[in-house]
Amino acid sequence: MTTSRDIARIAHVSQSTVSRMLSGSAQVSPKARARIMEAIAQTGYEPDVAAQSLVNKVSRTITLTLFSDPGGLAFPVIAQPQGYYYLKILASLEREIVASGYDLLLPSRPFKQFSTYVQSMKKRKVAGVIMMAPKPADERLQVLLDSDLPTVLIDAYGKGAHTTYVAADNLSGCKQAVEHLVQLGHRRVALLIGSLIDLSGTERLLGFQRALTQAGIALDEHLILQANWDIDEAYRATLSLLDERTEVTAIIAASDPMAIGALRAIHERNLRIPEDISLIGFDDSDISGYLPPPLTTIRPDRDRVGKLAMQTLLALIGGEQHVPPITVPTHLIIRESTGPAATRRGV
Amino acid sequence: MTTSRDIARIAHVSQSTVSRMLSGSAQVSPKARARIMEAIAQTGYEPDVAAQSLVNKVSRTITLTLFSDPGGLAFPVIAQPQGYYYLKILASLEREIVASGYDLLLPSRPFKQFSTYVQSMKKRKVAGVIMMAPKPADERLQVLLDSDLPTVLIDAYGKGAHTTYVAADNLSGCKQAVEHLVQLGHRRVALLIGSLIDLSGTERLLGFQRALTQAGIALDEHLILQANWDIDEAYRATLSLLDERTEVTAIIAASDPMAIGALRAIHERNLRIPEDISLIGFDDSDISGYLPPPLTTIRPDRDRVGKLAMQTLLALIGGEQHVPPITVPTHLIIRESTGPAATRRGV
DNA sequence: CTGAAAGCGCTTACAG
């Protein structure tokens, strides 16, 4: 396989000159440059990334961490409906990473103490880390924040000299959902919430509370149901909600998968959407537009989240310190699962 | 950061001995071994993978290719419902890769000629390639087959000295679906098929045809609808099918997303499932059990596909040649979307 | 603007 020494020989220059030209670290005479370009074109030379990392102490590699998996794996998390949300972010992220000439690495690592994580990443000479939705309680998060490894958190808070975050505006998103329902005349609105220990869950809850309060509607804790982001739990929770709280005319699910669980429960009770019950999801997953009926939902701009995460990481890698965090807006997508509030059912 | 030279110094041995012990390539005296272990424990030493790849000419890295994306990216493909099928395979694959001590790399690459792909992977010293569902027509496939890069194809055919494949038994899967319907008394069964240029599409079609023929039911080309694996196309195709071919009592969708499209169309025409129309999907995606009604579907054992793909790749990397391909069975999951054939609608 | 030399952290014949 062709090496930079071969290129040097063919172009009648030294290896140093080849290296300098390729890195752009110094001026190279036009003649030398032309001969080197010629040699590269002719041989299809590509530099050896292992040798480069060895001497540069850093490689053009970004790594991804999803702390929600105990083993730190990525795909087992996103292969579940709860994780579909991240797919679109990852798609945009990968596009951006590749466009910047970086590789995306999903490293194997020992499951032991987390303190070795940062060290492992440094040994692999990763340029930066993208961390998706770690639980704030996760003590491992702090280790990373304290390190000098450039890190961007997605949908989580956490700042440091070499860390910042990009998050969707979950709070406003959930507010938009409530406001839409209030405008349609709904007063008794239930919320299916995921876990309360991660950021997006808490924020969506907060948005719900604020919008309700602003509309002058009293909060009713019985109308806030935890379903752990899970389809099945959402299904069961909705079933008992429908049976016990017949005054409810609308349900907001804090994720589209939970909306699917709610949808099935509503169908099973032979209630019509939206005539009897209005339903709103959160995520705007690709299938939400094809549910019976198509789902009104909140769409975070996931393309922007992924794109900005990488751009921000690049700034951090470039040496910028204390890069400001970014919040990305959400949009209400009105489809057919919401309508005017019905008169009380069964009354 | 600690190097093997540091370990050697601390343990009073030479760097060669440290390396030999770590690689297990030669005998090391118990005393030396104990001192080296001690030094490693005390420093938290991990070898530098860049230096190792540089001298070994190969790294412990597996790379993933999804040819369906023109740019060769992974996430943009699997972030669409058509790609959800692969997620579970990838989850199992990643688990297996990590358990084997390999890293998973999603490399950036120039979009130019594909001929450089193999060379790029070699420059990155990847140990092996997993390729998901390339179109058989893709000329780039051949380049890889001709190379000596260990390669395992998933859901595609292709064999060579250093290449083999692992595929789900699509043909039997689709046969099982038809047989189930025939037992329920259905005679007029429609098939929503994806694209005819990839393996899984063609095989599912073949299974459909064979089972129908074996049941003594004449094939009717009007009942085979192409929907390109797409929810929306499946939705539209089902709409016209329902309007034009009222004798149809059952629909098999060759993927769960297409089944979702069909489901919505059936709901829109105010037909009941399964009383008026039976519906079967293919994939057993996580949401299929929560559709209204829960979907009968074909489940390929995706866990096994991923696991066996890596094990097979490991054999190839180990130098085995002409490793035999593997076919993984599928199972019929009966839920509530199939039932006895109705009398002809509208007659 | 350019080249010779040293070195990044490993592994592997080679000689004991």
Place this chain on the structure above:
DNA sequence: CTGAAAGCGCTTACAG
């Protein structure tokens, strides 16, 4: 069973 030496393919002061 062990160590000294050379080399993997790059980059970067250093000296011109």
